[in-house]
Amino acid sequence: MTQGTDKTDKTALRPEVLFTVGPTQMSPQTLACAGRQVPYFRNQAFSDVVLECERFVLEFAHAPQGSRMVLLTASGTGAMEATVTNCLDASDRALVIVGGGFGRRFSALCERHGIAHDDLELDSEEALTQERLAAFEGAGHTALLVNLHETSTGQLYDLPMLSDFCQRNQMTLVVDAISSFAADRIDMAASCIDALIVSSQKALALAPGISLVLLSPRMLEERVARITSPTLYFDFADYLVNGTRGQTPFTPAVGIVYELLERLRRIDASGGIDTEVARTRTLARDFRGRIAELNVGAPSFPMSNALTRVILPKPVAGETVRALAEEGLFVNPCGGVLGERCFRVAHIGDLSEKDNAQLVIALGEVLESLGA
Amino acid sequence: MTQGTDKTDKTALRPEVLFTVGPTQMSPQTLACAGRQVPYFRNQAFSDVVLECERFVLEFAHAPQGSRMVLLTASGTGAMEATVTNCLDASDRALVIVGGGFGRRFSALCERHGIAHDDLELDSEEALTQERLAAFEGAGHTALLVNLHETSTGQLYDLPMLSDFCQRNQMTLVVDAISSFAADRIDMAASCIDALIVSSQKALALAPGISLVLLSPRMLEERVARITSPTLYFDFADYLVNGTRGQTPFTPAVGIVYELLERLRRIDASGGIDTEVARTRTLARDFRGRIAELNVGAPSFPMSNALTRVILPKPVAGETVRALAEEGLFVNPCGGVLGERCFRVAHIGDLSEKDNAQLVIALGEVLESLGA
Incomplete structure (x- = not known):
């Protein structure tokens, strides 16, 4: 269904990863x-x-x-x-x-x-x-x-x-x-x-x-x-x-x-719903920890474990979302007033800390190339 | 999804076949x-x-x-x-x-x-x-x-x-x-x-x-x-x-x-929609031809290519549908007044004349065992 499975680039092992809120990455x-x-x-x-x-x-x-x-x-x-x-x-x-x-x-x-x-x-x-x-x-x-x-x-x-x-x-x-x-x-x-x-x-x-x-x-x-x-x-x-x-x-x-x-x-x-919620919370915290090293922010209100809204220092959210998609990393744009400065990253679905690491590295590179 | 894939009986190669109107047999x-x-x-x-x-x-x-x-x-x-x-x-x-x-x-x-x-x-x-x-x-x-x-x-x-x-x-x-x-x-x-x-x-x-x-x-x-x-x-x-x-x-x-x-x-x-309709019509006619050799009937009004309603000589439709299901052959029961004497066989989905032949042989055996 995804076209990227034919890619032979550095992400070949997992050619496309959905960090989108839905559909999310399905398990094998x-x-x-x-x-x-x-x-x-x-x-x-x-x-x-x-x-x-x-x-x-x-x-x-x-x-x-x-x-x-x-x-x-x-x-x-x-x-x-x-x-x-x-x-x-x-x-x-x-x-x-x-x-x-x-x-x-x-x-x-x-x-x-x-x-x-x-x-x-x-x-x-x-x-x-x-x-x-x-x-x-x-x-x-x-x-x-x-x-x-x-x-x-x-x-x-x-x-x-x-x-x-x-x-x-x-x-x-x-x-x-x-x-x-x-x-x-x-x-x-x-x-x-x-x-x-x-x-x-x-x-x-x-x-x-x-x-x-x-x-x-x-x-x-x-x-x-x-x-x-x-x-x-x-x-x-x-x-x-x-x-x-x-x-x-x-x-x-x-x-x-x-x-x-x-x-x-x-x-x-796997231990019931509390274990599943804890797994998602851990993944969300891992991501939020990793982006702390980049020049980005996050909202100050309480956030769901399901996703993090990333706030960019410059209005380059559209370019960032597109550049990540070209790497096979799909995140959600934001609509309305948030659209230019924000995008959203989900922590639900079959994702791991390794996926977080890959996304944050790619994000850092994209932001650097955009001068943001 | 179907449990029958573990069966080791005579229908092992194609363990369950849907002659139902929906869901129908999906292609590979x-x-x-x-x-x-x-x-x-x-x-x-x-x-x-x-x-x-x-x-x-x-x-x-x-x-x-x-x-x-x-x-x-x-x-x-x-x-x-x-x-x-x-x-x-x-x-x-x-x-x-x-x-x-x-x-x-x-x-x-x-x-x-x-x-x-x-x-x-x-x-x-x-x-x-x-x-x-x-x-x-x-x-x-x-x-x-x-x-x-x-x-x-x-x-x-x-x-x-x-x-x-x-x-x-x-x-x-x-x-x-x-x-x-x-x-x-x-x-x-x-x-x-x-x-x-x-x-x-x-x-x-x-x-x-x-x-x-x-x-x-x-x-x-x-x-x-x-x-x-x-x-x-x-x-x-x-x-x-x-x-x-x-x-x-x-x-x-x-x-x-x-x-x-x-x-x-x-x-x-494969030749467009007319070819697909013709394929279904051929399959429906094949089935209707095959059941002509059994002691069953079909409605006298025009029928869709999509399905045939089979009319039994005795009120054993429920038993017949259940017995066929045990063979891995799924047909649709009828509701209401038709329920006791009729069931429905679809000709849509990934079915062939071979599937028709298998169903009609099984149906003949079931009806014989039910004395119908």
């Missing part, structure tokens, strides 16, 4: 799984696969007893929309944390579906603080929508702070953990999260195409059971009924479900 | 593609892939000049819902051909989205005729929704007849070709089709996860440009704007898009 085990015939799925064999995936995902999210998983064939945005429309309705007033492109997406979804909402807007370099939240205390909001990690800026929000806020204000808590699941510690039960959104192509490092929504018993009973989905394709009621026997109402991305099971079993066998 | 070339790292996609390399896919798909559908493709990460039902909501609105009155489960789905989608509709209901063994259509002539319908091949019963509808009906009655024509594209001849231009829906896991024989909607210039100008999508995830306007540069608004199932390009190039290199 996942690739072996992906290369197999997709089997028929309307049978017990596939039901068993789905049910085992659900058990693992709920366990890894520390979901409260009685939680359920909805398995969607959709990008993360599809799952965000499905969650907004099945878990909120016109009687709600949502508070949306808008710290970048993905927060704005939650806001746009509320707008599209007639859900009243206020947006807590952050500057791209501004940390979400108790002081900023205080303005919304006791203001009658019924739900908080947050991207635990705002992937466009790199900020990881303070989950205990948000959880306490929701508890005090009796708000349901909807968390997009698309780029945090398996990278940052998440405890649905302890943090009273009512809906958690996960996608295949981030820290799970699978092919993009499926997303998962985990629902707490409270969310299931008090909201999903009461709210009528405006769409058929994203109707949680239908998924939940079919899901009790490990099936989906419509043909799922069967191949990626098999990749998911293989990955979840491997996380389990 | 597709599997090789599927087993490769999913690359980063927000760049020109991926844009070029998407644009080449669009050119091929429009060509293979004989789409009129100026048609466009929308690339969705969703099952076929997602694409059906996206089409209904972006191409119809409350000012419409649709006529839905309901000849089985998939026709009922179009009807349910109209219902969910407040689109007035009348259903032309067929019995499971009833052919759609000019006489049945006549009752709806000049009745003020604005759109016809039809599954070209009603996959739950096996019926292929008469496209020229439906097209003439739409032309006479000035109706827009929406065709679900999910199980017909690349299996039955389709000419969007000649049949004045305004929207054509395709999915990855049928005759294209790719992993399930992406669906395509092809839109005629008339549909684009007169409807899509005017109608506001109720959802963000399925908002065609957004896909069409991004699609001009070969991108999608949200992360697509990148891996399957690469499978798609490889498959489209292979169809092109």
Whole structure:
């Protein structure tokens, strides 16, 4: 699929490496799984696969007893929309944390579906603080929508702070953990999260195409059971009924479900989700340590283990991203105001400290050649 | 992925064969593609892939000049819902051909989205005729929704007849070709089709996860440009704007898009879509010829090349499907009233006359053992 495998340059052993947030570098085990015939799925064999995936995902999210998983064939945005429309309705007033492109997406979804909402807007370099939240205390909001990690800026929000806020204000808590699941510690039960959104192509490092929504018993009973989905394709009621026997109402991305099971079993066998999160944290710290020797910066707010936003001393981010890609090293550009001075480096997927070292050496050379 | 690869029985060389309608048997070339790292996609390399896919798909559908493709990460039902909501609105009155489960789905989608509709209901063994259509002539319908091949019963509808009906009655024509594209001849231009829906896991024989909607210039100008999508995830306007540069608004199932390009190039290199349709027709006729020697029947209405519904002399369809699966030969059960006496055999995917022969021999043995 990648053209670079024919290269005979210095990176021949590992011709292209994805430091992108999604798709991420897939492991040989996942690739072996992906290369197999997709089997028929309307049978017990596939039901068993789905049910085992659900058990693992709920366990890894520390979901409260009685939680359920909805398995969607959709990008993360599809799952965000499905969650907004099945878990909120016109009687709600949502508070949306808008710290970048993905927060704005939650806001746009509320707008599209007639859900009243206020947006807590952050500057791209501004940390979400108790002081900023205080303005919304006791203001009658019924739900908080947050991207635990705002992937466009790199900020990881303070989950205990948000959880306490929701508890005090009796708000349901909807968390997009698309780029945090398996990278940052998440405890649905302890943090009273009512809906958690996960996608295949981030820290799970699978092919993009499926997303998962985990629902707490409270969310299931008090909201999903009461709210009528405006769409058929994203109707949680239908998924939940079919899901009790490990099936989906419509043909799922069967191949990626098999990749998911293989990955979840491997996380389990390697010591569980805490070990996986620790591995990612170590990799992130390793990278952040290495770039300290270059003339670059990083944001001052808390960062997810999933990625580091690198801030350059000169506006040469576009050239830097392109030059690294020519070396087979793929990083994510930033959009908007961050675009000229920043790019993003992921620490999720099948990466090692050796990959970090290779990237940082290449980055140093590129910056030197650009006079930055 | 399939467990059967460890089997050491008589079918060891090809341990499991999918005669199912989707997923279908994938070719070695597709599997090789599927087993490769999913690359980063927000760049020109991926844009070029998407644009080449669009050119091929429009060509293979004989789409009129100026048609466009929308690339969705969703099952076929997602694409059906996206089409209904972006191409119809409350000012419409649709006529839905309901000849089985998939026709009922179009009807349910109209219902969910407040689109007035009348259903032309067929019995499971009833052919759609000019006489049945006549009752709806000049009745003020604005759109016809039809599954070209009603996959739950096996019926292929008469496209020229439906097209003439739409032309006479000035109706827009929406065709679900999910199980017909690349299996039955389709000419969007000649049949004045305004929207054509395709999915990855049928005759294209790719992993399930992406669906395509092809839109005629008339549909684009007169409807899509005017109608506001109720959802963000399925908002065609957004896909069409991004699609001009070969991108999608949200992360697509990148891996399957690469499978798609490889498959489209292979169809092109093998003589084009007409050759592929002819190959499937030959395979279907071969199968239908072979079962003529068994004590089974087939429907009397026109059938798609994509599958044959086999009608058994006794109500042993469930046992038959299970016994064949034990041999590694997977066929589709039928739902509802057809369930006890019928099952379905697909002729799409990487199948050969040798596979047909193996299946028919096994079927003969199973029926004999069941006394049917």
